[in-house]
Amino acid sequence: MKHAATTVMHGGDLGAIRRRFPQAPEPWLDLSTGINPIAYPIAAAAETWSRLPGRADDEALCAVAAQRFGLRDPAMIVAAPGTQALIQLLPRLVAKSRVGIVGPTYEEHEVSWRRHGHEVTVVERFGEASDRDVAVVVNPDNPTGRLLTTAQLRLCKATLVVDEAFVDFLPASASLAGDLPHNAIVLRSFGKTYGLAGLRLGFAIAQPDVAARLREELGPWAVSGPALAIGKAALGDAAWFRTTAARLNRDGVRLDAMLAQAGVTHLGGTPLFRLTQHEESAEIVERLGRHGIHVRAFSHEPQWLRFGLPGSETAFRRLAVALGI
Amino acid sequence: MKHAATTVMHGGDLGAIRRRFPQAPEPWLDLSTGINPIAYPIAAAAETWSRLPGRADDEALCAVAAQRFGLRDPAMIVAAPGTQALIQLLPRLVAKSRVGIVGPTYEEHEVSWRRHGHEVTVVERFGEASDRDVAVVVNPDNPTGRLLTTAQLRLCKATLVVDEAFVDFLPASASLAGDLPHNAIVLRSFGKTYGLAGLRLGFAIAQPDVAARLREELGPWAVSGPALAIGKAALGDAAWFRTTAARLNRDGVRLDAMLAQAGVTHLGGTPLFRLTQHEESAEIVERLGRHGIHVRAFSHEPQWLRFGLPGSETAFRRLAVALGI
Numbered sequence: 001m002k003h004a005a006t007t008v009m010h011g012g013d014l015g016a017i018r019r020r021f022p023q024a025p026e027p028w029l030d031l032s033t034g035i036n037p038i039a040y041p042i043a044a045a046a047e048t049w050s051r052l053p054g055r056a057d058d059e060a061l062c063a064v065a066a067q068r069f070g071l072r073d074p075a076m077i078v079a080a081p082g083t084q085a086l087i088q089l090l091p092r093l094v095a096k097s098r099v100g101i102v103g104p105t106y107e108e109h110e111v112s113w114r115r116h117g118h119e120v121t122v123v124e125r126f127g128e129a130s131d132r133d134v135a136v137v138v139n140p141d142n143p144t145g146r147l148l149t150t151a152q153l154r155l156c157k158a159t160l161v162v163d164e165a166f167v168d169f170l171p172a173s174a175s176l177a178g179d180l181p182h183n184a185i186v187l188r189s190f191g192k193t194y195g196l197a198g199l200r201l202g203f204a205i206a207q208p209d210v211a212a213r214l215r216e217e218l219g220p221w222a223v224s225g226p227a228l229a230i231g232k233a234a235l236g237d238a239a240w241f242r243t244t245a246a247r248l249n250r251d252g253v254r255l256d257a258m259l260a261q262a263g264v265t266h267l268g269g270t271p272l273f274r275l276t277q278h279e280e281s282a283e284i285v286e287r288l289g290r291h292g293i294h295v296r297a298f299s300h301e302p303q304w305l306r307f308g309l310p311g312s313e314t315a316f317r318r319l320a321v322a323l324g325i
Numbered sequence: 326m327k328h329a330a331t332t333v334m335h336g337g338d339l340g341a342i343r344r345r346f347p348q349a350p351e352p353w354l355d356l357s358t359g360i361n362p363i364a365y366p367i368a369a370a371a372e373t374w375s376r377l378p379g380r381a382d383d384e385a386l387c388a389v390a391a392q393r394f395g396l397r398d399p400a401m402i403v404a405a406p407g408t409q410a411l412i413q414l415l416p417r418l419v420a421k422s423r424v425g426i427v428g429p430t431y432e433e434h435e436v437s438w439r440r441h442g443h444e445v446t447v448v449e450r451f452g453e454a455s456d457r458d459v460a461v462v463v464n465p466d467n468p469t470g471r472l473l474t475t476a477q478l479r480l481c482k483a484t485l486v487v488d489e490a491f492v493d494f495l496p497a498s499a500s501l502a503g504d505l506p507h508n509a510i511v512l513r514s515f516g517k518t519y520g521l522a523g524l525r526l527g528f529a530i531a532q533p534d535v536a537a538r539l540r541e542e543l544g545p546w547a548v549s550g551p552a553l554a555i556g557k558a559a560l561g562d563a564a565w566f567r568t569t570a571a572r573l574n575r576d577g578v579r580l581d582a583m584l585a586q587a588g589v590t591h592l593g594g595t596p597l598f599r600l601t602q603h604e605e606s607a608e609i610v611e612r613l614g615r616h617g618i619h620v621r622a623f624s625h626e627p628q629w630l631r632f633g634l635p636g637s638e639t640a641f642r643r644l645a646v647a648l649g650i
Contacts, residue, residue, distance in 0.1 A: 008545075010377075010545070012376060012377040012379070013377070013379040013380060013381075014379065015379055015380065015381045030376065033376075033377065035375070035376065035377070039371070039374065039375045042371070042374055046364070046367070047523075048523050049364065049367055049521050049523045049524055050360070050364045050520050050521060050522065050523060051337060051355065051358075051360070051522055051523055052335070052337040052338070052358065052360070052516075052522040052523060053523055054337070054338040054339065054340055055338060055340065056338075056340045081406045081410075081525065081547070081549070082546055082547075084544050084545060084546055084547075085406075085544065085547065087544070088542065088543070088544040092417060108544070108545070112544070115541070191377075195375050196374050196375060197375065197376055197377040197546075197550075198372075198373050198374045198375060198376055198377060198378055198549055198550025198551065199374055199549055199550070199551075200406065200546065200547075200548070200549040200550075216440070217413065218413070219409050219410065219412070219413040219433070219437070220333075220335070220409060220433070221407055221409055221522075221525065222406070222407075222409075222410065222525075223525070224406070224523055224524055224525040224549055224552070225522075225523025225524070225525075226523065226524075226551065227549070
């Protein structure tokens with residue numbers, strides 16, 4: 001067995017930052033991810049933990065998800081234990097290809113396609129990616145928020161993987177899922193939008209034959225019983241979604257104002273995070289770290305910082321104090 | 326993408342049996358699996374649902390699991406979202422091989438190795454399997470309970486996959502995990518022993534380089550936050566395990582007596598299920614079905630029935646009434 005050891009840095013892991021700032025006040029305020037800080041209320045019957053999830057549970061979730069994502073055919077959707085499981089899987093199902101990834105972006109795509117021996121190029125423009133056998137685009141992009149229109153995506157003749165992890169709170173027209181081109185596979189995240197990243201639930205949307213193949217590769221009982229039950233309830237809850245979208249919008253405006261006041265330049269983002277630039281980003285990380293606040297830095301762009309949304313009045317105030325505003 | 330549609334029948338899915346016996350009393354008593362009917366008490370902090378599990382959470386679980394399974398090195402253990410995820414994965418990591426599976430047994434092994442183009446033979450004796458490139462054995466076997474000794478397993482020169490899903494309540498000497506041969510990969514189930522099959526947690530035990538490769542293929546955040554937390558608590562709870570082992574032993578003796586009284590022949594099993602034989606097994610399935618009790622039948626052995634353990638006095642009485650004893 002071939003062995004490769006590629007480690008990607010991500011937000012959301014407090015271990016290293018805690019060791020770096022051992023004197024920081026607990027609990028840490030983790031703004032290093034784009035996970036909604038207000039979680040969908042958890043309610044899963046004891047039975048969902050104890051018994052093996054049945055096929056009917058999976059189908060019930062997929063029916064609700066299909067409606068939520070505007071699909072005409074529930075056979076086009078596949079539930080997985082997190083989108084990452086699909087990112088791991090897709091490069092295994094395609095013959096050795098020339099893969100273009102629009103980047104820099106969420107790094108796990110590149111790592112996974114490379115691991116399986118594909119010829120990967122990270123390109124700046126989507127047009128360069130779509131010249132290859134497989135084009136991968138995170139849309140809207142993480143961390144920049146750059147958004148390609150579905151019209152642009154439809155021009156692609158290659159096998160097209162669109163990671164729509166952060167599309168949920170954008171207008172429905174931003175997603176390719178509802179009128180899926182035959183050559184496209186769309187990935188949708190559950191945990192970010194619903195604040196339940198630990199639950200592990202994500203979806204692939206693809207033509208029925210490709211979806212069936214993905215389902216088969218994931219195997220039976222890939223998604224936990226609680227994830228099936230909570231996912232079904234959450235994806236069917238339009239009222240919660242509307243309320244949450246409005247709150248995120250207000251909180252985003254407030255965060256933007258605070259960051260501007262702190263002299264940080266807004267570069268982009270999505271309703272769940274903001275990307276900023278500052279000449280002294282490393283100092284901001286230090287200052288926030290001493291206050292027990294974790295934000296996401298980027299080794300390839302040292303002036304960038306990504307801020308997730310504070311989830312409470314207390315969290316906003318801690319951030320204001322730490323930013324010295 | 327190549328498409329194959331192989332469906333394996335399993336216990337634990339009440340959909341079909343409910344449709345077959347629409348008049349049966351609810352709730353159904355599901356004895357069709359080997360899942361412990363008494364679940365480990367669930368307690369997972371809200372944080373385990375909301376945030377992404379960190380590397381430290383995975384390492385903490387694996388440290389406890391390594392101790393529980395008697396491993397000298399925690400680098401030899403890999404946590405997965407259920408053993409099935411590992412069964413799906415293993416055939417992808419091995420070059421096209423001649424694979425011998427001791428069977429008939431739990432069918433997902435055969436399905437998965439075949440799906441990835443290996444040359445699979447189901448053999449009757451372990452000696453025949455170990456002549457091939459890869460030998461797969463479920464030990465103790467499901468459903469027969471046939472147990473190969475670790476001394477027998479050590480004779481194998483092939484790459485050896487030992488599925489120890491039902492080994493937990495046998496003497497520790499039944500497991501190959503504690504003194505793992507260099508050519509072996511052991512699979513251990515969590516959900517069956519702890520009555521939490523819906524949680525999705527299982528382990529592979531292998532040499533550190535193989536374990537690292539499996540970890541990489543599963544990718545980050547493969548196991549949910551609640552599964553990491555509950556798994557760690559449960560695997561470290563020696564008192565619960567002892568009490569449960571004693572109860573399962575008593576309940577197994579009681580089940581054996583009931584089945585004998587009903588004229589059913591005991592063929593084998595494990596502390597979590599019994600395999601039986603009866604000339605009129607189909608009639609027993611009918612009779613139990615009308616009483617809302619589901620047991621596992623086997624298409625390749627029509628006289629066989631597998632009974633899981635009833636988990637309460639009520640469940641035992643329902644079974645006695647349905648068996649007419």
